[in-house]
Structure formats: C-alpha cells, structure tokens
Amino acid sequence: MIPTVYDIAKVAGVSLATVDRVLNNRPGVRKVTYDKVQQAIKEIGYVRDISAANLARRKVYRFAFLLPESQGPFVASIRDSLDTVEAAKITDRTRILVHSIPINDPHATARILDRFAPEDIDGVAVMAQETPQVRDAMVRLRDRNIAVVAFVSGQPPVAQDHFVGIDNVAAGRTAAMLMGRFLCCDDARVLTISHSMQARDSLERRLGFDAVMREQFPGVEVLPTLETHGDPVRVGKVIAQARRVYLNISGVYMFVSASSALLESLRKAGLFSSTVTIAHELTLHTKQSLLKGEIDAVITQNVGHLVRSALRVLRSKCDGLNFDPSQEKIRIEIVTRENIH
C-alpha cells in the first residue's frame, strides 16, 4: 500500500499533529522531533498525495500570463490556447488570468508584476522583452514567493527560474540549414526581416543563422536585417526599398511571426515566386502561404505545448516539486506542406 501520514506517525512514534506540523512547516517542533519525522518519511518512502492535499486545502492555482498587447496572430493563438485550457481546467483547480502589457514600456510591465501579491496569485508567466526593469520585477516576485517562468521571449532572470520556449539559437541554426540546403547553389543572397533586433529572440535566431551560414554555406550572403517595428505602412516601404537596393535575392528569412502586412508586401514585391522563404510560427497567415507554396518552411513551436508546459512548471513550483526538464523542453518543429496536416 502507498504510505500515508498515519504511517509516518506510527514509524516516527509521534502524533498525527506533529507529523502535520513537520509536513506543513508549522512552528513548534523541536529539531530532534523534526528529524525523527523526516527520517520516517524517507524510510517508508512517503509521497504526499497532492490531489488529496489540494482537496483538503481547497487549493486553487491562480496563474497570471502577461502577454504583449500585440495584434499579431501568434500571440492571438496563445490567447486562444489559454482560453481553451482555462475552460478545460475548471475541474482542475486552475484559474488563469491574462494580462496585456504594452510592448515598449518595461516600467508598466514591472508595475503590473509588482502589484501581484501572494494572496491573489500563485504564479506568473511573463512574455516580455528582456529589460532590467522586468528582470528585477521578476526577481522581486520570486522573493515574494510567487512562482515565475519566462514565457517564449526573454530569459529567466535567475538560474532557478525556468524558460518556456524553444532554444532560439538552435532555431536560427535550423533555419540556416534548411535555407542553405534548399537554395541548392553556392552563392546566393538572403534577405532577413524582423520586428526589431532589440528583441532577444530575434537576436539569438540571427546569431544561430549566421553561425551555420558561415560554417556550412560560406557562399551565401546574409543581408543586414530589415526592421519593420510592427508598422504595416513601414513594412511595405522597407521591403520595396530593399528590393531596389539588393538585386538577385534568392532567399528570405523572417525571424518572427509574419504579419499579414509583411506577407502581402513580400507578395507584391514578387519575392515569393523566386526565393526560398522561411518563416517562424505557424499561424493562419503563414499556414496559408505555406499551402500556396509561397513559404517553403515554417519553424514553429506548438502553442498548446507552450501553454501546458508553462502551467505544469508553475504548478510544480507551487507544489515545491521538481519537474522533469526533459519533458518540458519545447521542440523546434519544422513544418512544410508535407507535414502540416
């Protein structure tokens, strides 16, 4: 049989109340008694039944997700996924709050983080550009005993915290490998496009992309990254200008989830027909372009996995359990017309 708290009491030779005091870190236990109980726990291999504990405790996990208030399809799909999970988790004692945060205002983000109190919130997943303000606020959250994970963008502020998302350097390397092999020729020019090279994920992807290109496809010239800053009007201009300045473009790599404006601009510039195109994040738009043959490959991370992994990690942290990092590693997926289902 699976050992229970009663077994601990029996083996340790103490009362149930004392076992309870030890298990739940309540005060009023002498060191010797404490050790005796811990010894018994180890001896019989007791593992707390979390579902029973949560039942007794009337525990509800309250998690907040801070997402950029972007209108992009990628973030939108994250919101959708959160809604779905929320609906399914009613019975799972998990409540999810989604906060929108301004993209370029780290102070506002930090302020929102600072408002979270352990009485209302058990854990927070933060998808934000990495800035000192946000990093510090995340550390303060941890100090207030609120679980924290960095979500998709950014980086965990301290080593103990967790990052939910793909390895962006590896993603860039993968993109470069596909680009290099798909190009099938020794010299070529590749256009690279991003929102902003301030963002850590774009930077890391570029890093990985450049590295593999240098090592394995030295004949390919990678052009300086065009930055669209999420502005639909600017996008068109930037693309058109690049089209004029750089001749013989045979590859296009978009570091970030492509907006419909960006895809439309590329279409108008005639860049799809003659190039190998690689994009990130499988959204409605990239999916369409993939099926039309405009985009050749999309490197993506499964949004459902992202959300569920974040929830699992946050829950483990709240329960004081250590989770299996290999299970929580988010895979880099390569999607083409052939495996898009």
Next chain:
Amino acid sequence: MIPTVYDIAKVAGVSLATVDRVLNNRPGVRKVTYDKVQQAIKEIGYVRDISAANLARRKVYRFAFLLPESQGPFVASIRDSLDTVEAAKITDRTRILVHSIPINDPHATARILDRFAPEDIDGVAVMAQETPQVRDAMVRLRDRNIAVVAFVSGQPPVAQDHFVGIDNVAAGRTAAMLMGRFLCCDDARVLTISHSMQARDSLERRLGFDAVMREQFPGVEVLPTLETHGDPVRVGKVIAQARRVYLNISGVYMFVSASSALLESLRKAGLFSSTVTIAHELTLHTKQSLLKGEIDAVITQNVGHLVRSALRVLRSKCDGLNFDPSQEKIRIEIVTRENIH
C-alpha cells in the same frame, strides 16, 4: 463557487442518495427523477471532481502496454520512458504493466489480449503489427469495457478507438520533400530500406514518399525497398548486393528505426559519404550518425510524448471523458545536426 453534488441535489429537489444513483448509474431511479437530476447537472454546469472521486473510490488506473519483444533501440527507449513515468506516477494512482509480445505471432498477441479482464486492467496500449487476430482481440477488449489505444504501429480497430503516433503517410511525404530538396539535382537514385513491407507504418511511409517524389521530383528514381527482416547478418548481404546492382545511389531512406547493424553495413558500403541519408526515430545510433554527418535528417516522434499521450487518452477513456484530439496529435519532428540539442 464550483458546483458540487450537494448543489445538484438542491436544484433537482432530490436527496444526495438519488444524485449519487444517477451519477454512478446505479439502479432504482425512475426516468422522471433521472431526467430531473440530469437537467439540474446541466443547469448548474456541474463537473465531477475526478481527483476527489478517485480518492473516494480508491481508484488506481491499471494500464498495460504491449510492446514487441524487439531488441531495437526505439522500443527500448519506449520501455525506458515507461519506467520513468511509472516511477513518477506512484502518487498519481497509475500502475503500468509492460508485456512483451512476439513479433510474428498474432495469435499469441491475441491470446494475451484475451486474458485481460476488467477486474485487473483498465486500459491497454497495443503496439503490434496489424492482423485480423489482433484487431478482433482489440474489439473484444473494448466489448469487455477495457479502454484500448493503438500505439505507434497498426491502426485502431474501430473508429472510436484512438491511435497514438504520427501520421505515417505524412512522415513519408516529409522524408521525400527533404530528400528531394537535399539532393539538389534533377535525376538521382534513392535506396529505400525497411524491416518488412508487411508492417503498416513502413507501407504508409513508402506511400507518402512515393507520392511526393512523383509529384515534385519526377527525376528521382526510388528503388524497390530492401527488406532486412531484422536479421543482422542478412542486412550486410542485402546492402552489399544492392551496392553492386544499383550504381550511382545518391540517396538512402530508411523507413524504420535503424539498427546498429544496418548503420554499420551502410558505413562499410560507403553509402554515407556520397548520399543524402534520411532515417526514422532518434535513437542512440541515429543520433550518433547524425552528429557524425552520416545521416542528414531524422524524422522522429518524441517517445515521452507518445507514452504520456497514450496514458492521458487511456485515463480519459476510463473516466468517460472526451479528450482533446488536437492536443493528442503527435507531431512529426525533423531532427538535424542543427536542432538536435
């Protein structure tokens, strides 16, 4: 607040005992009363708290996995994963039994399946070649009220059952796309290797592979599939012979998890150095070859995901819940040197 059984009783105007009779399909309830309770359940949106129910019921999920008694690294990694999960699930009321089944004896497999009784086993995951005997035995399991999923190989015998694994036709298509593009030339010869073309997964992969090759790379000649039948000695001979018969081989596609004997034979035959090679399943062997540059891409399915998905689906079936098929779709992963981590 989340509604409980008490709320049902209140709203339906019946006693708790009657609510219990309805919820657990116990006899002795008039149709009108039954409907009244069901109406109340809908009205207040009651959802059974499964963890509390399992606690009260002292429920332990007992699942059996039937795996081929193969010595291959892929099945071995599934066994490993099952062990890990088993260890982690002690507290999760899940007990896992692993049965080995002979590869070419469908009657033996059917006999094992027929021995399972609902008193001992709640669900079974079957990884077996698809034969009428096994199919029928799986149907009989279902009839005995034991949850069934087809695992990795084969196909669910009836539509309501579930298949845990990748879409093998799509996997073959993906392989063809990579092969075609990596070859970078209009005419080429591709060697294809499998254990046995009797197996459904090999067949489906070949199907997808051929389709994409025909459509998109008509210049590529796909050779008849060599069958190794898992025999290390035979493997070497078959490969050597193929090497003599077919000149100018520029691509190799292995439909199944490659054994070390197969990889060694290819190495000896000098087939790695001059060809684009694509294999299935990321194992210790394929990983090494990938890192050495012998294999160019591995198409794989995450074993941990496979196992956990099977468990989730089996548990949902036992609980009478319907699961989210989109969450349970196993992704086709493409692994190269660049994203292998």
Next chain:
DNA sequence: TACTACATGAGGTGCGTACCTCAAGCAAAG
C-alpha cells in the same frame, strides 16, 4: 386488504490530507 416491488430519503463512513482547538507535559526563569 394485505402483500410485494420499487423509488426515494436520511444518514453514516471512509479516502488522504489540512487546519484548528484545547489540554497536558516539561523546563527554564522569576
């Protein structure tokens, strides 16, 4: 009318845990 079969209610117990109260014991400090 008396008997039967069935439908329902009332109430209890237990699952493994959390959390609370109260009393008793003990040792050190005054």
Next chain:
DNA sequence: CTTTGCTTGAGGTACGCACCTCATGTAGTA
C-alpha cells in the same frame, strides 16, 4: 514554588465524492 513559554498529543471538522444500510413512501398485484 509559581509563572511563562514551548512542545506535543488527542481529537474534531472539512474538502468532494463513493458507497452502504435502513427506513419510509407509493403504486401495483393477488
């Protein structure tokens, strides 16, 4: 010796649910 403070035990209640017993009601049948 009394007071104070700390440690420990005994015992109860609750969480949401399953499962059981027994009593009572109600309708139909002989």
